[in-house]
Amino acid sequence: MTAATHFRTCPTTGLKIDRSAENLIKANAVVAVVFLLIGGLFGLSIALTRWPAVHLLPADWFYLALTAHGFDVLLAWIIFFEMAVLYFASAILLNSRIAAPRWGWAQFWLMLVGALMTNVAVLQGNSSVMFTSYPPLVAAPHFYLGLVLFAVGALIGCAVFFGTLVVARDEKTYQGSVPLVTFGAITAAIIAVFTLACGAIILIPTFLWSIGIISGVDPLMYKLVWWGMGHSSQQINVAAHVAVWYAIGAMVLGAKPISEKVSRMAFLMYILFLQLASAHHLLVEPGVSSSWKIFNTSYAMYLAVLGSMIHGMTVPGAIEAAQRAKGFNKGLFEWLRKAPWGNPAFAGMFLSLVMFGFLGGISGVVMGTEQINLIIHNTIYVPGHFHATVVAGTTLAFMAITYLLVPLIFRREVMFKKVAQWQPYVFGLGIAGISLFMMGAGTLGVPRRHWDITFADALSQFQFSPAAFLMLALNGLSAIVAAIGGAMYIIVVVCSVFLGRKIGDNEVVQLGPVSGAASAAAVARYGNEGTLKIPGTVVLVAVFFVSFVLYYFVNWKYLAEVWPLK
Amino acid sequence: MGIASPRAGWWKEPIHKVELIWIIVAFLWGLGMFFMMIYWHGVGNQNLSNEAYRITPAAYAAKVDKMTEEYTVRQEGAFPVVRPPPGSDVYMMGRVYMWWPMLELVKGETYRLHLSSIDLQHGFSLQPVNINLQVHPGYESVVTMTPNQTGQFGIVCNEYCGFGHHTMTGRIYVVDNK
Numbered sequence: 001m002t003a004a005t006h007f008r009t010c011p012t013t014g015l016k017i018d019r020s021a022e023n024l025i026k027a028n029a030v031v032a033v034v035f036l037l038i039g040g041l042f043g044l045s046i047a048l049t050r051w052p053a054v055h056l057l058p059a060d061w062f063y064l065a066l067t068a069h070g071f072d073v074l075l076a077w078i079i080f081f082e083m084a085v086l087y088f089a090s091a092i093l094l095n096s097r098i099a100a101p102r103w104g105w106a107q108f109w110l111m112l113v114g115a116l117m118t119n120v121a122v123l124q125g126n127s128s129v130m131f132t133s134y135p136p137l138v139a140a141p142h143f144y145l146g147l148v149l150f151a152v153g154a155l156i157g158c159a160v161f162f163g164t165l166v167v168a169r170d171e172k173t174y175q176g177s178v179p180l181v182t183f184g185a186i187t188a189a190i191i192a193v194f195t196l197a198c199g200a201i202i203l204i205p206t207f208l209w210s211i212g213i214i215s216g217v218d219p220l221m222y223k224l225v226w227w228g229m230g231h232s233s234q235q236i237n238v239a240a241h242v243a244v245w246y247a248i249g250a251m252v253l254g255a256k257p258i259s260e261k262v263s264r265m266a267f268l269m270y271i272l273f274l275q276l277a278s279a280h281h282l283l284v285e286p287g288v289s290s291s292w293k294i295f296n297t298s299y300a301m302y303l304a305v306l307g308s309m310i311h312g313m314t315v316p317g318a319i320e321a322a323q324r325a326k327g328f329n330k331g332l333f334e335w336l337r338k339a340p341w342g343n344p345a346f347a348g349m350f351l352s353l354v355m356f357g358f359l360g361g362i363s364g365v366v367m368g369t370e371q372i373n374l375i376i377h378n379t380i381y382v383p384g385h386f387h388a389t390v391v392a393g394t395t396l397a398f399m400a401i402t403y404l405l406v407p408l409i410f411r412r413e414v415m416f417k418k419v420a421q422w423q424p425y426v427f428g429l430g431i432a433g434i435s436l437f438m439m440g441a442g443t444l445g446v447p448r449r450h451w452d453i454t455f456a457d458a459l460s461q462f463q464f465s466p467a468a469f470l471m472l473a474l475n476g477l478s479a480i481v482a483a484i485g486g487a488m489y490i491i492v493v494v495c496s497v498f499l500g501r502k503i504g505d506n507e508v509v510q511l512g513p514v515s516g517a518a519s520a521a522a523v524a525r526y527g528n529e530g531t532l533k534i535p536g537t538v539v540l541v542a543v544f545f546v547s548f549v550l551y552y553f554v555n556w557k558y559l560a561e562v563w564p565l566k
Numbered sequence: 567m568g569i570a571s572p573r574a575g576w577w578k579e580p581i582h583k584v585e586l587i588w589i590i591v592a593f594l595w596g597l598g599m600f601f602m603m604i605y606w607h608g609v610g611n612q613n614l615s616n617e618a619y620r621i622t623p624a625a626y627a628a629k630v631d632k633m634t635e636e637y638t639v640r641q642e643g644a645f646p647v648v649r650p651p652p653g654s655d656v657y658m659m660g661r662v663y664m665w666w667p668m669l670e671l672v673k674g675e676t677y678r679l680h681l682s683s684i685d686l687q688h689g690f691s692l693q694p695v696n697i698n699l700q701v702h703p704g705y706e707s708v709v710t711m712t713p714n715q716t717g718q719f720g721i722v723c724n725e726y727c728g729f730g731h732h733t734m735t736g737r738i739y740v741v742d743n744k
Contacts, residue, residue: 129726219704262581262585287618290613313588374612452732458732
């Protein structure tokens with residue numbers, strides 16, 4: 001099984017690469033990017049429809065596009081890419097052969113067939129039930145069946161990942177503990193098993209209901225279990241993109257965690273507490289008690305938030321320590337000023353880190369507060385929040401690591417270097433705008449998933465403030481900027497993968513300021529950073545903390561102004 | 567090379583002081599946010615009740631009809647405007663595609679507002695006050711509400727409920743007690 005011909009040795013990092021794992025990574029990553037393109041176009045059409053002056057799509061197409069957008073980017077793009085990340089973090093980083101590559105292909109084909117089936121159902125027009133498909137709203141049976149196949153495929157991918165960990169340990173392809181990046185991927189995979197099982201558990205009866213075998217699905221129970229998939233799958237993203245942050249820091253700058261113990265504990269908190277987040281979607285529902293809401297919405301006293309706040313210090317801290325070790329010691333921020341901002345992998349990673357924390361993280365905790373949720377629930381503030389986490393956080397991080405995977409795994413040189421350099425900034429700017437303006441409109445009460453806030457065809461009228469219309473227009477403009485950034489990414493990646501200069505078998509690629517060997521050592525082994533002075537990070541974290549506290553209490557003040565309820 | 571042998575005993579290495587301080591600060595902040603929710607249940611004026619019942623759509627529609635028959639004060643287009651006595655139980659029903667009926671409430675008075683749907687899930691979004699509650703078929707929830715401003719307030723549906731979702735609206739009037 002471990003015949004030498006199955007492997008090649010990467011000239012840049014010295015890692016031993018299993019060709020079957022490499023092919024699986026390529027296949028999953030390529031399909032992921034295709035779904036990003038499709039879902040992204042749907043997204044742009046939605047933003048342009050919600051811009052009242054443009055109002056691009058008719059109502060039925062708008063709701064169809066919204067359903068497709070949710071599935072294609074939130075599930076298909078991200079989970080296909082995560083499968084690539086799992087194979088990378090197991091077989092590649094551990095120098096191991098991949099366990100059961102045939103099952104790996106089963107994962108790929110099942111997910112692809114499932115994703116296509118659901119897309120077909122949506123495009124046929126009778127499954128515009130939104131990505132969430134809350135009963136008693138009913139979709140065509142193959143809408144649910146596609147989702148179930150997709151979830152089962154992804155579960156198989158997780159099994160192959162765990163199998164590879166066992167193989168690597170048995171065959172002693174690494175010594176001691178797994179590297180931190182792999183540890184993060186394990187976190188993601190454990191959460192994924194919970195998530196995908198929830199999806200299957202609720203979608204199978206819903207499928208049976210849609211073909212008339214069972215008589216009904218309780219809407220509240222559906223919501224509780226469905227969000228065990230819907231929200232927890234976003235926690236897979238968090239774990240995966242935090243792992244990607246560490247990987248990029250390591251590969252580009254040779255950064256090592258400030259202390260392994262702390263970073264791993266933070267991942268452990270994700271495993272233990274992140275699954276409670278289904279409650280975020282049930283804060284204004286009937287039939288759920290306040291004590292249940294308070295415990296679950298806070299992830300058991302905010303212990304999972306604590307995990308993210310720790311990564312929020314250790315990731316920039318690791319980068320600062322690595323930079324200071326290279327001599328960028330002047331003042332508080334020379335290490336940051338002289339960071340490789342022209343390297344799209346680093347720029348994308350750092351923007352992802354900052355926007356995930358400031359925009360996505362803070363808004364998420366605030367709107368997940370039991371009582372504050374009632375001034376935010378189902379307003380367009382909600383998509384504002386999750387575009388900051390899933391797009392600015394996860395998608396931008398995945399885009400960033402693509403710039404490293406193209407030379408290392410696809411073994412092609414990245415083309416259009418200037419375009420690639422600007423891509424994270426253009427995309428990041430667009431997404432920041434989308435998130436902020438949607439949150440702004442949501443604060444003014446604008447509903448999400450709504451075709452016409454002028455209510456032209458409604459039986460009774462209501463007028464939103466002109467500021468709400470302005471926010472939606474700015475959101476539309478931001479979506480155009482983001483779409484340009486997304487197109488830049490797709491053009492660079494697709495052209496590089498198919499037309500880029502082939503990298504020779506013995507050719508060493510320069511990933512960043514540090515040598516490839518140093519990159520590999522940083523990413524594929526564990527150990528604490530020696531340097532202990534990170535004053536710049538302390539300042540950044542303090543700014544974050546003050547913003548968090550202020551914004552949190554501002555929202556309590558907003559809440560205190562609405563009609564008394566009890 | 568790729569894998570160099572690990573530094574033994576990384577789990578025994580002390581935690582960097584600055585990290586430790588941040589962990590403690592973040593942990594305490596989390597506790598603070600946790601107890602803030604409980605504190606608000608004691609002192610805050612905006613809390614949701616835990617009162618809810620299972621009910622069939624037909625039974626709920628009957629309750630709404632009874633209130634409408636008894637207290638309708640005028641008609642506005644398709645909607646009856648209902649003015650139940652202050653302090654009483656008032657009913658609002660979600661259905662495709664309207665919030666039924668319109669209510670007229672008195673400022674400063676307290677009402678027990680019942681919410682349910684007779685078909686799909688709907689989102690009760692009172693604007694521009696910005697109170698947003700989820701409404702399920704088969705469940706009747708009750709929230710005690712005290713309007714503290716007069717005027718005309720829109721109810722928008724903010725849970726997707728089919729191709730006519732964006733036409734689903736309703737209204738609550740709040741008037742001074744004359």
